[in-house]
Each structure stands twice: as structure tokens, then as C-alpha cells.
């Protein structure tokens with residue numbers, strides 16, 4: 299291996315101490331002194347690797363290695379150093395530390411690229427503090443939405459104030475934006491956050507794309523009545539209807555064995571929620587994801603038909619609202635080809651898999667071609683202090699990333 303696995307492991311160990319909770323957990327909220335400490339640690343490593351560093355006005359940490367021809371669009375890599383409030387040591391961190399290791403290795407190998415390389419730790423990927431994520435990665439592309447700076451955290455601090463406290467100037471956002479065409483491509487290494495690689499006993503996966511979720515809220519309304527007296531045949535039980543829909547969604551999402559489609563009802567509110575009243579109204583959420591948008595659209599149609607049929611059967615009224623409808627974002631074939639080639643050279647049998655969760659790469663996909671490398675994580679556990687990826691696997695992924703960067707620089 300060209301990269302230094304021991305150094306990489308040391309960086310993970312050092313980073314895990316900042317915002318450490320319990321034995322193996324991390325709480326490192328965005329735009330806090332903890333994230334600032336993480337940035338200081340990471341920027342020291344970036345500088346060792348020959349990069350200049352700064353924190354931009356969105357709160358992103360940006361390290362740059364200037365190429366011999368700085369007029370060329372940059373190669374960008376990175377992820378995030380903020381964590382969930384009850385998170386692990388690898389989510390996001392893996393993408394930043396692997397990128398830094400790639401840069402350090404390039405320096406040691408005496409490689410001076412023609413195009414500049416930016417390594418970024420994006421601000422607020424996780425999104426829980428202000429209830430909206432991918433802040434830094436959308437910010438640099440001029441994709442922030444109306445009112446975002448006025449979003450408040452649980453202590454009443456606005457995003458705007460948090461940025462100012464972090465040393466950023468929201469009036470200077472334009473200075474930190476990347477102009478269209480200025481990014482050649484984006485690479486992100488990330489732990490899988492799912493069990494596919496672990497179950498297949500494969501350390502590394504090549505991401506095919508990030509599936510966008512369809513989020514619906516379904517409300518069923520029937521008729522309340524005494525649970526002891528209303529005969530079964532004449533009931534209008536909203537919870538019975540909702541239960542059949544949950545089962546129907548599961549059937550729809552699993553009709554093609556082995557397909558990556560996932561469908562989930564994650565919340566349900568029952569009214570009036572009394573043990574001896576037939577449920578009158580039930581409201582629940584649907585999360586449907588697939589990398590194949592045509593199939594997801596077909597399944598959505600099937601689900602809506604099922605909901606209508608089940609509602610009719612139980613004489614329930616139904617309303618459905620659409621909360622989010624994002625499209626899948628596919629990785630560039632030419633980058634996937636390079637990643638596959640690098641895996642073959644390391645004798646890794648790397649399957650292709652989609653990403654259910656969002657990543658900063660999703661935001662970047664609207665500005666440039668992108669590729670992602672997944673590293674196996676134990677039992678697929680993430681957003682949990684139990685999240686675990688081995689240093690061996692992370693080193694392998696970083697070696698794949700290194701080879702991928704070198705190939706891209708040849709183009």
C-alpha cells in the first residue's frame with residue numbers, strides 16, 4: 299500500500315477525542331467550539347500535507363493544494379466532521395481523514411498535480427441542529443434557500459448567529475461560492491451506514507448513486523365508536539386501514555428480490571388513542587427510496603392504488619401530502635470505472651451498491667461528476683456510538699481513493 303495505514307489510524311484516534319461521549323461515541327455539533335477544535339486538528343494535518351487552509355463563510359474547512367495550472371477546474375474531495383448528537387467516530391470523519399491521507403501520500407511520492415485539489419470538511423452535513431442539512435455543500439454552490447439563516451436551534455440561536463460566532467460573515471457568502479464549471483469532479487469516501495457490505499463480507503463497495511427519498515404523509519379518517527359495542531362488520535377503523543397499508547408498502551417494496559428498494563412507515567399517530575375507542579383518525583409517514591426512479595414511480599402508483607382500495611374497503615376518507623420528492627443522483631460512469639479498476643488492482647471484489655442516506659456528494663452532484671467509495675461498517679450500524687469500521691478496511695478504502703485520484707489527475 300502507498301498510503302500509511304498507521305498514520306491514518308492515529309488520525310482517527312486523535313479526532314475521536316474531540317466531542318467524545320462514552321467509550322466510542324461522538325457528539326460534535328456543527329458551528330461549535332468542538333467543531334472548531336476538529337477543524338484546527340484537521341487543518342494542521344492538511345498543512346503538513348502541503349495545503350493552505352481556511353474556514354470559508356459557510357463554516358466549511360477548506361484545504362487547497364495549488365496545482366501547476368490553477369486555471370483548471372479543481373478536483374474536490376471531502377465529507378464532514380460534524381456528528382449526530384449521539385453519533386459514532388466514522389460517519390463523515392472517514393471522508394475527511396482519507397482525503398488528507400491521500401494528500402500526504404501524494405506529497406511523499408513527490409506528485410505535484412496540474413489541477414488544484416481541494417479537501418473540504420463541509421459545514422452541517424447532519425442537519426439536526428437547525429433541522430436542515432448539507433448546509434456547507436449547498437452553500438458553496440449558491441443553493442441555500444430562503445429563510446435558512448433564520449432557522450433556530452433548540453436554544454434559540456439562529457443559523458446566522460451561529461455562523462457569526464464561528465467567525466463567518468454571511469454577507470460575504472459570494473466570496474466562498476464556487477463558480478459553475480470550477481469543480482472538475484467530487485470524490486467522497488464514506489462508511490456504508492448499512493449492512494450490505496458486511497453481510498457480503500466485502501470491505502469496499504463502489505457507490506452507484508444516492509437514492510432520493512419520496513416522503514408522504516397519509517391521513518386516514520374513519521368513525522370513532524365504543525370498542526365494546528360496535529359490531530365488526532360496520533366499523534370504520536382507521537388504524538386497521540393504516541395497518542393494511544403498512545403491510546402493502548412492505549409487499550410493494552420487496553416484490554423484486556434483491557432490489558435496493560426500501561419502504562418504511564416510521565411514525566404513526568392514532569386519534570383519539572384510547573384502548574376502548576375505535577381509532578377515528580390515523581396519520582403516518584411513508585419513506586420510499588430506490589435508485590431506479592422509474593421503478594420508484596411505479597411503486598408509488600401501486601401504493602396510492604392500494605391506499606385507495608384499502609380506504610374504500612373500510613369506508614375511510616384519505617388524504618396524502620407529499621413532503622419531499624428528490625430524485626436519485628447517479629455517480630459518473632467514468633469515475634465508477636476508475637474506482638472499480640483500483641479495486642481490481644488491490645484484488646478487491648467490490649460490489650456496486652446504492653446509498654440510501656444523503657451525503658454531501660448529493661449536493662455536489664448538481665455541479666459536477668461525482669464518485670463515492672463505501673467502506674464496510676459493522677452490522678450496518680450508524681448514527682450510534684456503536685458505529686464501527688475497522689482501520690484495515692478504512693486503509694483499503696483510502697488506498698482505493700488514492701489510486702482513483704491519481705488516475706483522475708492523468709486525465
Ligand SMILES: [Zn+2]
Pocket residue numbers: 378389390423488657
Ligand atoms: Zn455522513
